[in-house]
Amino acid sequence: MRTEGNTAEVVVVGAGMAGLACARDLLAAGVSVRVLEASDGVGGRMRTDRVEGFTVDRGFQLFNTSYPQVRGRLPLRELELCPFAPGMLVHTPEGRRRFVDPSRRPGETADLLPGRLASGRDLLALAALSARDTLAPVALVRGGPERTTRDALAAAGFSDDFVERFFRPFLSGVFLEDELETSSRMFHLVWRSMLRGTPCLPLDGIGAVPTRLATELPDETVRLETPVHSLTDDGVLLSDGTELPAAAVVVATGPEAASALLPGLRIPEYRVVTTYFHTTGRRPLDEPMLVLDSARRFLNSCVLSEVSPAYAPPGRHLVATSVLGEPGPRTEAELRAALAEVYRTDTSEWHTLTTRTVPDALPAMAPPLPLTRRARLGPGRFVCGDHRATGSVQGALASGARAAREVLSERLGVA
Ligand SMILES: Cc1cc2nc3c(=O)[nH]c(=O)nc-3n(C[C@H](O)[C@H](O)[C@H](O)COP(=O)(O)OP(=O)(O)OC[C@H]3O[C@@H](n4cnc5c(N)ncnc54)[C@H](O)[C@@H]3O)c2cc1C
Incomplete structure (x- = not known):
């Protein structure tokens, strides 16, 4: 020695x-x-790798600019941040629904009319939840009642239908679990940070x-x-x-x-997640939007090259789609079928660039947390x-x- x-x-x-x-x-x-x-x-x-000229993060993740530690430590301008659009596209059995932050995209709120994605009652509950989580002092949000996210959503007045169509698909990609069993405090903090900040990615990857x-x-x-x-x-x-x-x-x-x-x-x-990185020559979507599936065939998907052009060489497009856990023998075939529906395109010509499975992606955060x-x-x-x-x-x-x-x-x- x-x-x-x-x-x-x-x-x-x-x-x-x-x-x-x-x-x-x-x-x-x-x-x-x-x-x-x-x-x-x-x-x-x-971490980020370069694979065949594409930028590949080790598992899809977002960078949120409103986290206090991030704001206090990082010169955000130097990271050349590329923002996601403030909202999501939700694939439902009735078609694609655009769920945007109405204060940032007032011209794109047609799907926020009652009966499109949510009922009038759910929309009121959403407005109340968002106002409280955005405006309340952080100590109040951190110190709120501690229960599961599912119980918190019920207590906030959301219908089961809206929870299943929107919150469950969305939050399963955030917490990497799909039972809504994560601590409600964590949920409120995440909702607050989403509304107060801008999800984005550095130009050259996470x-x-x-x-x-x-x-x-x-x-x-x-x-x-x-x-x-x-x-x-x-x-x-x-x-x-x-x-x-x-x-x-x-x-x-x-x-x-x-x-x-x-x-x-x-x-x-710890929660396990796998991200598939597909490349294609045909542009699957023309905006930097997170895509959700109300049937939860995947956690979330997005065309990374729409967020930052540096993720793909010119003329090519990079799609990242995450699923819970380790991939099984049928996962990719089923995923391609779901993505074909969601992106309204033929995915059989998509090339699987690589997959990344992260065994210790996120800790479970059950209440009391x-x-x-x-x-x-x-x-x-x-x-x-x-x-x-x-x-x-x-x-x-x-x-x-x-x-x-x-x-x-x-x-x-x-x-
Ligand atoms: C796929 C994915 C998606 C995510 N999405 C988001 C998101 O959207 N938003 C968000 O805020 N967070 C997200 N996260 C979580 C976030 O990335 C982590 O919480 C954070 O990076 C953890 O940092 P850490 O320093 O605690 O641990 P780590 O990043 O795990 O760092 C530990 C380091 O220790 C090193 N090490 C291990 N053993 C040894 C040893 N014996 N000797 C020396 N070194 C050692 C490792 O190599 C590693 O570099 C995501 C994570 C993943 C994987």
């Missing part, structure tokens, strides 16, 4: 959003930090977000391809046998590695990541920030 000398005071394990936020806050407070990352790049679950965060760390702070094998009494042991001393270690990995590095740590169940959890597990031992807060970019960043605060408190002897 080799011991490396002259290292940093704090070792952060993992360069996902949580680890990067934690490192940045510690450095800003004057603490020396080393981030050790097992893979060949920063970003964790938010990976640009963590890459931008990492550029704020001094050179040499992040060491790639350096998997941590275990924690020791004095720091960490790397997989290559090197020991790295540190006064404090922050485990900022995903759930599986966190439970291996910190035996006894309780980890929530603590929106934040303590990072300090013992002297010099800390943990952060979305499993310690909420399954979102906001949750990952906030938990990294909390870990940094608790490290600083311990240094001052006030932990």
Whole structure:
């Protein structure tokens, strides 16, 4: 075993959003930090690859500009954000319905007339819910009654029909579960962030977000391809046998590695999602809209090249469609049939560019859901990541920030 000398005071394990936020806050407070990352790049679950000239995120995800941590940490202009249209197209048995935010697209509200997608009563309930979640102080939204999303929607006065036609298809793509069993607090926070912000993607893919965060760390702070094998009494042991001393270690990995590095740590169940990336020469849709299916044959779909032209080479189009869980032998054939109906096009000529299955995409967030959890597990031992807060970019960043605060408190002897 080799011991490396002259290292940093704090070792952060993992360069996902949580680890990067934690490192940045510690450095800003004057603490020396080393981030050790097992893979060949920063970003964790938010990475982007180039495949045959297309931009492929590791699982379709949206970037929301209204998250407080995002606004506080990232120079949004530099990310060259490309917005989605403020709404969704919902495929129903009666045809395609356009569900837009009437305050942003007042000219496109024909399908918001009673009887098109929703009844008059559902539309009133929707207006009341949206006004409350947008305008109420965030503390009120965070501290509201805690129940399942299904119960919260019933309590808000929505009919079962509207819940099945709209909320269930939409939210299954947000929470990666289709029973509406996620915490109602999480639902209200997500609804609020959707209405207050703009879902978008960086021009060059979702990976640009963590890459931008990492550029704020001094050179040499992040060491790639350096998997941590275990924690020791004095720091960490790397997989290559090197020991790295540190006064404090922050485990900022995903759930599986966190439970291996910190035996006894309780980890929530994680949701699995698979995204199919199809390419075509024929434009399937001429706007950057999220597409939902009220029959829930998929979670959501969108033509990424309509959101950012950099996702596909000229003359080609890239469609991302997500389904719950691992793909089965019939998944793709059934998906193509559903997409043909939804996009009103022949999908038999579509080329399957690649698929991405993410086994630990999002933590389950059943009620009662603590929106934040303590990072300090013992002297010099800390943990952060979305499993310690909420399954979102906001949750990952906030938990990294909390870990940094608790490290600083311990240094001052006030932990
Ligand atoms: C398909 C998909 C869709 C999503 N959609 C959205 C969305 O629309 N909106 C939203 O807000 N959020 C979304 N999310 C969630 C969001 O991406 C995550 O909550 C967030 O990225 C988690 O960050 P993290 O830092 O907690 O963990 P991770 O990103 O998992 O980072 C952990 C890092 O630790 C590293 N690591 C693991 N083991 C070791 C080891 N032994 N040694 C060193 N390093 C190690 C990993 O390589 C990784 O880089 C989505 C996620 C997925 C996958």
